[in-house]
Amino acid sequence: MKILVPLKRTADPDNANKIKIAPGGAKVVTDGLEPKPNPFDEYAVESALRLTENGTNPKARLAGDSVVVATFGAKEASQTLRQALAMGADSGLLFEASDENLDGDLVARALAKVVEREKPDLVVMGKQAVDGDSNQVGQILAERLGWPSATFAMSIELSQDKKSVIVGREVDGGVIKLKLALPAVITVDLRIVAPKSITNHVTPQTHNYQEGARYAPLPMIMAAKKKPLAEAPFASLGVEGVKTSYVKFEAPPARKAGIKVKDVPELVQRLRAEAKAL
């Protein structure tokens, strides 16, 4: 089975409070913030690796399986791909583009081209990127490919015959399980990296993965240097044109301080009278 994982490099989300809005509201400025892989994409890489390995250490890919990572971005984004290769992915694709000339729709169209070329059985991706928080690419991609999709995945179970997956999706009020025939698109949420969230019927049920995306071990960091990492201009994909234009950015209004109520009846009364929440 071949899995494609798209990656995006984003400004350090842990320091989101340091972003500024350019004068006039023209754009968001992230100067001085360290670029980091989008965390949801790291979870997607982790999920793809878990789906294609047997849980032993050192971790090894199952025969016939592969994980390909791809990104559209500046040349420096190759370091993001290398990190994924150091985690265990098998090969990387960088299509050089500047972030300003991309939007969710164009990225989805470009990904559809990559899918056409790479012919993966499954696309696993982050539910959204933490910079724009748009949460669109996975959905548009599935639509364009005409593939089934499941978003906000918190569990994935690959069938024995590798022809379908059962995806647990986080929804308001609980978890809904969907069965998808492959090929398909899955977008993952935070809980996909819980110790037992992925089942592939090879890794023993008793195996506990570490919580979170794995750390690249040093031998793998060295091995990653020798893995194939192809670079090509974005134009080589033959898609262009962004549909999104940003009119103006504004900082959200500062939050007002909360108040303390003296007891539950007062809380209920205020929720009813002032907040009109009840």
Add this chain to the structure above:
Amino acid sequence: MTRNPLVSDAFVDLLMFDALDVSALTAFDHFREHDRGTFELWVQSCRRLAREKLFAAYRPMDSAPPALSDGRVRTHPVMNELWPALAETGVINATRPYDVGGQQLPFTVATIASFYLLAANGAAYSFAGLTTGAGHLIEAFGDETVRGLFLEPLYNGTFNGTMALTEPHAGSSLADLTSTATPRGDGTYSIKGSKIFISGGDQSFARNTVHMVLARLDGAPSGTRGVSLFAVPRERPTNDGAWEHNDVHVAGVIHKIGWRGIPSLALSFGDEGDCRGWLVGPSNHGLKCMFQMMNEARLLVGASAAATATVAFYESLAYARERTQGRRLGDTDPTSKPVALTEHADVRRMLLEQKCVAEGSLALVARCAKFSDTAQHHPDGDERERAQMLLDLLTPIAKSFPAERGFQSNALAVQIHGGYGYSSEYLVESWLRDQKLNSIHEGTTQIQALDLLGRKVIARGGRALATLCEEVERDLATALSKGVDPSLVASVREALARWSALTQALAAKGLAGDVHGMMGHSTDYLDATGSLVLGWLWLWLAGATRAREGHFYDGVRAAARFWVTREVPRVHALAAVIERDDQAFLGLDERAL
């Protein structure tokens, strides 16, 4: 409160790439498989391991130290997760050569990555650091048998390693060791003796423990020249590949005020006359071999001290930004809003002083690590020799400055927390307890002072001293060319001249046979040297900011200014004290104390 970063990523970036230029190390043949990308990914892995796993386990391990039951030590259960994580990530053997399973990572990069692990949980990381050291001794000096038995399981974390030097009556003075080793005729030795304070001496997460033990062969000369080094496992191999009891016993667990996650033990070897050891290195050369591990361990202690100061600095910084109290000087309006602690003059002083000590110490240790890489792998023999000289000279400072000034810095972190800092509800008190150890183990501050003045600065007929002065001068000139305030550069130059003259005067006393005159104030001398060295390094860092703008770079330059204007003048004051050679304590009858 914001999450404690343990160490500043921006500072690490500046240190690695702008100041130390670690990428240049890849020009050495030994490191040719590496590039900036491998360094960055390694630091990232360790950073995450530290922030996500080790730090979360710090308080639990501090609160429930290892305990002895049925002769064995139970380490905290969380170590059962942390140890495989450390081993599998490759922390234990990162710097070791490919042919023994390592990845030939520069020691500089490994050291910088270890700052995060040490800041997160010094005890947990130390199990790994000691294991690397033990493995390295066997790798460097062991014969094929010893290497075959112990090297792989140490480097892959199946076993852990220790250094077992100290005996109850012989701590600072290793010349007085009395543990013995008697040849058994089969290539192994019968070991007998008691050791104390042996860290990581037993545990419940790895299969076996290998102690690197100093002992005397029968009939060996007295003093340090009669000491040999042995690998002594808790369980020894049998002929059929199994492992059996090797007569190593835990005689007691030391109850410690800090560094509580790792057990420090009284061990007895050969109570039943059946403890076997394997000689490592030539007989009677044990101390010389052990010094390889001790020099590494001294830098590790420096790194640990620097990291312990750093994590507390960030904790107190976040606290000071959040806690409001009182009003600014001059604001007498009681209805105005209270300000954050960071608005108060002396709180800022306490914060900047911590920053200088903590991050300056990180820079000092990292710089030493680069000298170590250069000394071992530079293609040019003269460069190797030069780097070795500087490393030797700076090691006692890198061991003791972060420990001594770090302790004061950790106290400032408590001070900034006010009454809350004195309560065990907050973390800062625990780092103060941890830090005290660093001026004691691996050679106390007093021993480092004797080493610096009695051996290191006068080494090679003064060439070591001259080389250091040359190195400092070179960096100062660079700093000037990169726009660092000339008055600061001038201050460090003056202090360097004063210190250099003082050193020569003391050496002359020594040559004339006046040992007390030379060495009587050696700890003051060490103190002065530390202040001077940090002045040099802060200007080096300030230069590396290349006048870039932004809060982070402003902070680096402010720290440089603070240290040079407030601390470097101490060099002159201490030099005056040393030169005066007052006999208040030296000449005193001890009964008068």
